[in-house]
Amino acid sequence: MSSPTPVRALGTVDEFGCRVLSEAGLAYADGAEQTLAGIVSRASDLSSSSQELADAATDWATRYSLTTVRANLLRGLDLPADARVLEIGCGCGPITRYLGEQVALVDAVEPMAARARVARLRTRDQPNVAVMVGTLDDVPAEPTYDVVVVVGVLEYVAHGTDSPEPYVDFLRRIASVLRPDGTLVLAIENQVGVKYLVGAPEDHTDRAFDSIEGYPLPSPARTFTRQRLTGLLETAGFTSRVLGAFPDYKLPRVLLDDQLFDEDRSLASRIPPFPSPDYMTQRMSLADERLAWRTLVDTGVGTHFANSFVVVADRGAPSSIWPSDRLGVAFTAERQPRFAVRTQIVRHADGIDFVRTAVNESLPAEAGAEHVRHVLEPSAPHVTGHTLLDLVERDPGQAGVLLKRWADRVVEDEWTPVDLVPHNIIVDSSDTLVVIDQEWLVQGYGRENHLIRGAFWSAVDVARSTEPSDWGSPRTVRDVVTILAGHVGVTVDEAALERFVTAESAFQAAVNTSDASPAARAARSVGQLRELLDTNVSDFREHRRAGDELATLRGEVRRLADVEAELSRLHARLGVQEAELTELRRRNDTSAVRKARRIAGRVKRRLTQP
Known part of the structure; x- marks a missing residue:
């Protein structure tokens, strides 16, 4: 274990195991601390991948601190195992917990005592982690740490003021506790993120276009554009590498490096998940966020409009935390921890590869998933071209010809490769079909269900991305499924849909989050699938x-x-x-x-x- 840091000699340890450096008495709180303390104190699995804790969340305030997704922010980085890390503003400890699992020493500082106590409960079995009540000002200005982590804090430093001085002072204070070759990892919302451009309320004020208009009304926090954020860091003595985070840093599923936008704009356009969630008031959607993002990327300005930024900053040689050949990282969502996957987008001399690893490979699969095989291809080259579904949507008149090319590859077999669907087939420059992103084999799924599955998920995208008049003005997604399946010779009557819904819900229940029994998850999936089938096509174009x-x-x-x-x-x-x-x-x-x-x-x- 690493030797103690200077801050560990200060203050006194309270009855909860927190070292009290000062009583900051900050007013910001969401009222969930007592609930979270009860949940965490009773939990048997405290890990950063704890499905037990994630399942206990009942609202956004508890989900924010308990979801397994929070740690993706750092799972995308290569933290040195022997690192000493200081976390400023640790909240209730979701990031702290992950740090304690990965590095030698963690000092986590939180100004709110109630939150610090939850963080201590979350890390109670990690002797390498110290949780302290206080602020950055309480940490001795000595070059002690290899990494300083600041997630969702910079925007609150000056209580919403526009003056740069408080933010620069804060960043300089961070520099004073970093070793000369140390790294700052900072996450913050983007003042002009694409979700704000299409009408999402600002995350701190719940007012639409508030940050876009430069915060004309008082705000408890202030976010920044990319240019201004990097300017603040530069003034404080840092050199920055900026990653775009999607849907944001709170529930990160994708981190993208600027280099990807230079290498392959279509890939940068396609990878982020949309629409982004609204955490307070639901937006009145004025435009399609995904289409707006595609336009921003295509015009060469996409790097300025990610919903959040994750900055890897240093004061010397570029940090190895984010290797120079890494163009991005993506994580699967809403799966059982055993099936969670991290995909690195890596550049090499001959092109781009996708390198996939299981996040929690050592965990056992849940009982009841025996009919599902997770077949993870460790590495696959990026294939340029358009997906078969893209071509179908661009030219509905050719849908029959294109979909038949897909259907010819779908055969009857005991184990069905259910990922063999139109959006996972690339048509390359030589008009060859290249299959991508194959993960799952499902026993007894069947060819007819497989074809309806492809038609179903294609229909959802068709409803979202095209005009109903292109398809004979279907009223519901069910109508679109019928049209697409008809092109491959499948009649979609109620009996066929019932068979598909039964097979698909059993598959979804086997791999998705284990927040209920498999039977309960299957029943919920049936309801969700039927709701999608009955959704009016016009509902997908909310703007x-x-x-x-x-x-x-x-x-x-x-x-x-x-x-x-x-x-x-x-x-x-x-x-x-x-x-x-x-x-x-x-x-x-x-x-x-x-x-x-x-x-x-x-x-x-x-x-x-x-």
Whole structure:
């Protein structure tokens, strides 16, 4: 074990095992700390891949601290096993836990005592980890650490101010505790991330376009554009390598290096998962995030619009934490820990390779998954070209010819390669079909179900990416499945769909997160598949629906304005009639009074009609 660091000699250890350096008393809290403490204290599996903890999350506040995905931020980096690491703002410890599993020594500092105590509970079996209540200012300014990790903290340093000085001072303070060859790993949201461009509320203020407009209203935090962020780091003495994080740094599934955008823009466009999640108010989608991202990449500015940035910064030689030949890293989502996969995108002299490794290879598969085989190809070359599904969507008139080329490769076998579907087939420059991303074999799945599976997942993308009129104006995804499957000779009636849903839900239940029994997961999957089948095609193009709704609202506003004008005219007429009635009363002309009353009554009745 590494020798103690200077900060470990300071303060006192409280009853929870945290070393108290200071009582910062920061106001930021989400109220979940007590709930999290109870969950973590009762857990038997505290690891960064703990499905037990992930399953215990009940809302966003608890999920943020318990999900296995948080650690992907660092799983994408090569942390030295003998490293001393300082984590600033460790929260409830999801990143801390992973660090403790990977490196020799971790000092984790958190200003909120309640959160620090949860982090200590999460790391209670890790003697190499010390959790401290305090801030960066409490850490002696001595060059002690090989790595400093700052995740979701820089934006809060100056309480939303636009002045650069507090941020630069904070970064210089970090530099003072790093060894000369040390590395800063910093994660923060992008002020102009693509999700904000298409209408997602800003993550800290919950206001749409707030960061895009430069935070015109008070904000508890302030994020930065790429140019400004690297400028702050440069002023503080750092040289930076910036990675784009998707959907963001909170639930990272993809990290992309700038070099990938230079090497292969189509790959940089295709890899990130969209749409990104909304953590508070659900956005009114004004544009398709995936299509907007593709346009930004195609025009050469994509690196500025990732939803979050992960910065690997140093003050000397480039850090080996992110090797120079690594173009990106991607992680699978929502799987059992045993089946989680890390894919590195690696450049070499002859092109680009995908290098895949199991994240938790030593873990056993859950009982009930015997009919599923996970066949992971360690390395595969990147094939340039278009997916078969891309070509189908670009030219629906050729869908039959293209899909038959796929169907000819689908054969009846005991073990079905269910990943052999149109979006996993590349048509290269010589018009050859190249199969990619093959992971799963499923026993007894069957050829008909396999063909419907390809049609189903293609139909979801077709509904999202194309015009319904290109396909004969189908109403639901089920209609699109029927059309696509018909091209390969499969009749999709209710019985065929029932067989497919049963087979697919059993497969999904075997490999997806184990938050319930296999039977319960299968039942849930059945419901999700049927919901997708019955989804209206127009629902996939939310920005168009939002446009239609806006047009309807404008029409309603115009109608209400017309009604208001009519009411004003009627009120004016009523005023005239009442004036005449008053005059007639004065003259004691009773017959005229009765007539005026009848007229006034008609006007009043008209006013009260809906």
